[in-house]
Amino acid sequence: MKENGIGGANTKTGLIFEGKTNLQTFLSLQNGYSCKSNTHGWVDVFFNNEQVASLFKKNALYKFLDYRNVNYASMLSKKLLPDDSIYVVVNNTFFIIECKFQKVAGSVDEKLQTCDFKKKQYKKLLSQLNMEVEYIYLLSDWFKQNQYNDVLEYIISVGCSYYFEYIPLTKFGLPVPKN
DSSP states (O other), rough: BBBBBBBOGGGEEEEEEETOOOOOHHHHTTTEEEEEEEESEEEEETTTTEEEEEOOTTTHHHHHHTTTTOOGTTOOOOOOOOOOEETTTTTEEEEEEEOOOSSSSSSSHHGGGHHHHHHHHHHHHHGGGOOOOEEEEEEEGGGGGGGGGGHHHHHTTTTOEEEEEEEEEHHHTOOOOOO
16 A cells, blocks of 8 residues: 555455455455445445445436435535545544545646546545545556655645555545455
8 A cells, every 4th residue: 555655565465456446345345244235326334244335437327316315406516426435333434535546646646636627526526424434546557656645745735645556445444354
């Protein structure tokens, strides 16, 4: 694990950054975890047969809001579609995860500067449900270059966070399986 560019840990305890990896795939492979699609359009996460979270990709978030009688159209002028998101029951927190992968300079550079606005929009969207909101970037190693130091500092300064290559389960408050 590398949080804010420092630190380290065992990659088996975190969401690994790969184009094909998502939370559901990762959690399904962990001891004690299982993921099951429900009839409402999102995925419920269980640890040792107890529900610990729910997963939402893109439009599944809006199915959840509809289910909870939240009229998102009255709150936002445009839908936000998270790459991945997870609602963790124990800490009543909705984690929005945006994955950014780069191999050459491009438009992603400027997208990193939108986290403050997007976090505020998600907070507004989930305020009726009294849920906390965390906004996290999952970044490829490309963003370790010195030219990103200012934007990485900005991300932290506005109450968002970032990780390089993977996010530890402890960040979400989820149980870490043994072995």
